[in-house]
Amino acid sequence: MTAAPTVHESAAPPGLWRVVDVQAPPERLAMLRILTGAFAVVYLTIRLPAFARLADREFGFDGVGVASALTGPVPDGMLVALIGVTFVAGLAYTAGWQYRWLAPAFALGCLALGSYRGSWGQLLHFENLFVLHLLVVGLAPAADAWSLDARAGRRRADREPTSYGWPIALAALIVVITYVITGLAKLRYGGFTWIVGDTLRNHVAYAAARLDLLGGDPSPLARLGVRAAWAWPFAAAAAVVVELAAPVALIGGRVRTAWVCAIWMLHAGILAFMFIGFPYPLTLVAFAPFYRVERLWVERPGWLRPARAQSVE
Amino acid sequence: MTAGAVAALVAPVVLDRDSFPLSTYPMYSRTRGDAVTFVTAQAVDADGSASALNLRVIGNSDDPLIVAGELRSAVRDDRADIRCAEIADRAGSWDGLPADAVAIEVVTERHDVVAQVSGAASLLDRTVHARCEIEAP
Numbered sequence: 001m002t003a004a005p006t007v008h009e010s011a012a013p014p015g016l017w018r019v020v021d022v023q024a025p026p027e028r029l030a031m032l033r034i035l036t037g038a039f040a041v042v043y044l045t046i047r048l049p050a051f052a053r054l055a056d057r058e059f060g061f062d063g064v065g066v067a068s069a070l071t072g073p074v075p076d077g078m079l080v081a082l083i084g085v086t087f088v089a090g091l092a093y094t095a096g097w098q099y100r101w102l103a104p105a106f107a108l109g110c111l112a113l114g115s116y117r118g119s120w121g122q123l124l125h126f127e128n129l130f131v132l133h134l135l136v137v138g139l140a141p142a143a144d145a146w147s148l149d150a151r152a153g154r155r156r157a158d159r160e161p162t163s164y165g166w167p168i169a170l171a172a173l174i175v176v177i178t179y180v181i182t183g184l185a186k187l188r189y190g191g192f193t194w195i196v197g198d199t200l201r202n203h204v205a206y207a208a209a210r211l212d213l214l215g216g217d218p219s220p221l222a223r224l225g226v227r228a229a230w231a232w233p234f235a236a237a238a239a240v241v242v243e244l245a246a247p248v249a250l251i252g253g254r255v256r257t258a259w260v261c262a263i264w265m266l267h268a269g270i271l272a273f274m275f276i277g278f279p280y281p282l283t284l285v286a287f288a289p290f291y292r293v294e295r296l297w298v299e300r301p302g303w304l305r306p307a308r309a310q311s312v313e
Numbered sequence: 314m315t316a317g318a319v320a321a322l323v324a325p326v327v328l329d330r331d332s333f334p335l336s337t338y339p340m341y342s343r344t345r346g347d348a349v350t351f352v353t354a355q356a357v358d359a360d361g362s363a364s365a366l367n368l369r370v371i372g373n374s375d376d377p378l379i380v381a382g383e384l385r386s387a388v389r390d391d392r393a394d395i396r397c398a399e400i401a402d403r404a405g406s407w408d409g410l411p412a413d414a415v416a417i418e419v420v421t422e423r424h425d426v427v428a429q430v431s432g433a434a435s436l437l438d439r440t441v442h443a444r445c446e447i448e449a450p
Binding site for chain 1: 314315322331335370371386422430432
C-alpha cells in the first residue's frame with residue numbers, strides 16, 4: 001500500500017483549507033471507525049452497571065443535552081432498550097455492518113445515554129469528546145474499507161479522497177478546540193490566580209478529601225503532592241500552556257507528537273494525583289485523527305500476518 | 314459543515330452554558346481555597362462519633378463524582394431524609410458497618426482540605442441535614 005497523505009500533508013492550499021479540505025484513503029477513516037467504536041463499546045460494557053442503575057433514580061432529574069427535551073426520568077424499559085440498542089449498534093459500527101443506519105444510531109444512542117447520565121445533578125466531562133467523534137465518524141463513509149459492508153459489496157467506489165479526509169480533519173479540529181476551551185476556561189473562571197496561587201494544590205487536596213469523606217481510597221500521591229506547595233504553580237502554568245497550545249497538533253510531525261505526549265502526561269498526572277481518569281485521551285484513541293492510523297494494520301508486525309503471506313514475503 | 318461544527322463547539326463558551334456534549338469544560342477551572350464544604354453521609358454510634366461509609370452504600374455507585382453530585386442535589390432539593398433512608402437501608406446489609414453504628418446522618422462538613430489530606434485535624438464546621446436509624450437486615 002502506498003503512503004497516503006496525512007491530514008497535514010494534503011496537497012490542498014495552505015491556511016484553514018489545509019485542515020478542512022484534506023485527502024485520505026478510506027482505510028484511514030475505517031481505522032478511526034474501528035478505534036472509536038472499539039473504545040466506545042468497551043467503555044459502554046465497563047460502565048454498563050452505572051448506566052443501568054440510572055433506572056433506580058427517581059429524584060433530581062434536570063435534563064441536559066438532548067435529555068433537556070424530557071420533563072422527567074424515562075420508564076425503566078425505555079432506558080434498558082436504549083442501552084441494549086446502543087450496545088448492539090456499537091458492535092455494528094465497529095464491524096462496519098449496515099453502517100449507513102446503525103452507525104448514526106450508535107452515535108445518537110451514546111449521545112442520549114451521555115445526556116441522560118449527566119441529567120442527575122452532576123455533569124461529567126469524560127464522554128464529550130468521544131461522543132463528538134462518534135457523531136462525526138458515524139455520519140461519514142467510514143465503512144468503505146475494512147468492514148462487513150465492504151466485504152458484501154455495499155460501498156461506493158467513486159468517492160473522492162476528501163470524502164474520507166474531511167471527517168478525520170474535523171475530528172482533529174474538535175480535539176484541538178476542546179483543549180483550547182479547557183485552557184481558556186481556567187483563565188476565564190479562575191483568572192491568573194488559577195496559575196500563580198494554590199488553586200491546583202487545593203484542587204488535588206479537594207479531590208482526595210472528597211474521596212476520603214465518601215469512604216473511597218484517595219491517591220497516596222495526593223498526600224505527598226500537597227506537601228510540595230511550591231511545585232503546583234509550575235504544574236498549573238504547564239497545564240494551561242499545553243491546553244492552549246493544542247493548535248500546534250495540526251502542524252503535524254514531531255510538534256504534534258510532542259503535544260500529544262504533553263497532554264497525555266497531563267491526563268496521567270490528573271489520574272495519578274486525583275484518581276480522575278479520562279479514558280479516551282489516556283488510551284490515546286482521542287488523538288488518532290492526528291495520525292495515519294491505517295498503518296496500525298497495514299504495517300502490523302509479522303506475527304499478526306497470515307502464515308501464507310509471511311512465506312510469500 | 315466544518316464551520317458549523319466549529320460554531321457549535323464555541324457556542325457554549327460564548328453563551329457560558331455548560332451542556333453535553335458541547336461544554337465550557339468548567340471542571341476544576343475555578344479558583345479554590347483550602348476550606349471546602351462537602352456533603353456526605355456517615356454512620357454514627359450512640360455517642361455521636363461518626364465513621365465513613367463507602368461509595369456503594371452512600372450512592373449505589375462506584376463513581377465519587379456521581380455519588381457526591383446526587384447527594385448534593387438531595388440536600389439542595391430538601392430530599393436529604395429520603396436519601397438518608399435509602400443509605401440506611403443499604404448500610405444495614407453492609408459488612409463493613411461498624412458494630413456500634415446506630416444511625417446514618419446526611420451531613421455538610423467544612424474541612425481544611427490540605428490538613429485533611431495530610432492527616433491533621435481538619436473539620437471546621439458540621440451540619441446535619443437528616444438522621445435515620447439503621448435497622449438490622
